[in-house]
Amino acid sequence: MHAPNPRHAPNTNADIISLDRQHVFHSWSQQGQLNPMAIAGAEGCRMWDFEGRQYLDFSSQLVNTNIGHQNPxxxxxxxxxxxxxxxxxxxxxxxxxxxxxxxxxxxxxxxxxxxxxxxxxxxxxxxxxxxxxxxxxxxxxxxxxxxxxxxxxxxxxxxxxxxxxxxxxxxxxxxxxxxxxxxxxxxxxxxxxxxxxxxxxxxxxxxxxxxxxxxxxxxxxxxxxxxxxxxxxxxxxxxxxxxxxxxxxxxxxxxxxxxxxxxxxxxxxxxxxxxxxxxxxxxxxxxxxxxxxxxxxxxxxxxxxxxxxxxxxxxxxxxxxxxxxxxxxxxxxxHNIVDNAATIGNGVLATGLQHISQKHAIVGETRGVGVFHALELVEDRQTRTPLAADKMNQLKASLISKGLLPFIAANRIHVVPPCIVTEAEVQEGLSLIDQALGEIA
Structure with a gap:
């Protein structure tokens, strides 16, 4: 992994967030409610902030970094x-x-x-x-x-x-x-x-x-x-x-x-x-x-x-x-990256999500193909009432604190890592999701 460029004065996450909040107008947002993450760099399926904390990117940002970050x-x-x-x-x-x-x-x-x-x-x-x-x-x-x-x-x-x-x-x-x-x-x-x-x-x-x-x-x-x-x-x-x-x-x-x-x-x-x-x-x-x-x-x-x-x-x-x-x-x-998305996504990723679904009653359904999956979360499996927004916010915060960047939409976790994701990275990400769901439940 590459550290921030030492030729520049070191920044903190707070510095970058402050700069952003002073000057940047964000999409789909109430501007006064924002507290964005500061990201310094990335490589493959990993990202890190200005203080060296790493995150496994299971969002592919907005489901677009299919080839991973910083492909040389x-x-x-x-x-x-x-x-x-x-x-x-x-x-x-x-x-x-x-x-x-x-x-x-x-x-x-x-x-x-x-x-x-x-x-x-x-x-x-x-x-x-x-x-x-x-x-x-x-x-x-x-x-x-x-x-x-x-x-x-x-x-x-x-x-x-x-x-x-x-x-x-x-x-x-x-x-x-x-x-x-x-x-x-x-x-x-x-x-x-x-x-x-x-x-x-x-x-x-x-x-x-x-x-x-x-x-x-x-x-x-x-x-x-x-x-x-x-x-x-x-x-x-x-x-x-x-x-x-x-x-x-x-x-x-x-x-x-x-x-x-x-x-x-x-x-x-x-x-x-x-x-x-x-x-x-x-x-x-x-x-x-x-x-x-x-x-x-x-x-x-x-x-x-x-x-x-x-x-x-x-x-x-x-x-x-x-x-x-x-x-x-x-x-x-x-590099057969499309094949990797099929093999990993329809194999260890799909199997792992099914296991999580069976383990946690909070999961109403898991669905997907390739590296394009979602866990739909509910208050109750019988009524299928969507998991409340405050709990989804807690879940998102928990995942980030554990070092996973999730894609959260409504009452769902979209599990969408880059197409280059490895079996070991999938196991790591699923373990973090499993832990966070257990805490919320």
Missing amino acids: KVIAAIKAQAETLVTVAPAHANQARGEAAKRILARAPAGFSKVFFTNAGADANENAIRMARSFTGRDKILSAYRSYHGNTGAAIVATGDPRRVPNEFARGHAHFFNPYLYRSDFWASHEEEECQRALQHLRRVIECEGPEAIAAILLETIPGTAGILIPPQGYLDGVRALADEFGILLIFDEVMAGFGRTGSWFAFDLFNVKPDLITFAKGVNSGYVPAGGVIVSEAISHYFDDHMFYGGLTYSGHPLAMAAIVATLDTMEA
Whole structure:
């Protein structure tokens, strides 16, 4: 592990937190209530503060550092690109951008031909929506209530969670309930029933909103922030069939689930269903330099050969971000990192979480795939009442005090370590979760 640079005057955590609170405005926060952690450095699956305390990162930050922290090959690629061409307008042809697109398309299904680069997942979804509306000549976008698609204009309105409500300024959005058997909105008792009823519900929403008015269904392949909700067998096939029946495009949001997180290059690979547009960000270069994009199918790409695409960004395909993508994808392939996510995630991680679930009555359900899992915590298993917020706050504080950085959302611990996580690190992290749950219970 690397210590803070000795050439600089030593900082304390308090120094850095004070600097932050004086000058930085944080997202999704009441500013006066904040007490952020101070992070000095990181490597692999570990992070440390300015006083040397280490943490095992089981959050991958915001579920994006799929290749781990400070991968030397990715850092070297960013440095080399900075020395060659640090920035260039998106109208120019650039080798790093072309190579990044080539590598992304090599992992996409057959029938995809172009990549439109954005700066993040939110504007990837914005531009996928824009493409769908232009291509179909329709306006409405359907998306799920249990979803998160980003914080920009149309993306936040497409989002289903309550953060949408104060931000509903974009037009033409409607929502539906996606399957979630543990808290079924359809009074289902098993997975097949949940699937059938969810699809019938979606059909009725399409019919009531007017099929001729709907441009696209935007769906997280596996909803992440909403709870890592693995769709039941047959659901995504059914959504694809409904989209085809009514001439609606299907957009899969792979921002969180893509590029190794599920133990496959894309989450939809697990279901053998192909969308019309794919949005991505986060794991494509582990967030080392902000990047996102839309993978465009041939039919839609060809449409824009002689139709104007009314969209663009100053930093679309920024060379530093593109170099990071190339190095990340090459390194992930060379070191079988996606396979590691599948082997470790579906092996020792899944088994360990099942053991924790059986041991602690506070765990209502564990679910997931690859290094993309969640423990849903409840006050009572019979009523399934979500664990109270104050207890979740205690749990988060306990985990951090033990040296684990968790991803906490509502009444859930999202267990989402980097794709490079080792069996020993998984055992360490699960042990800390086990201890903290025992204390809360």
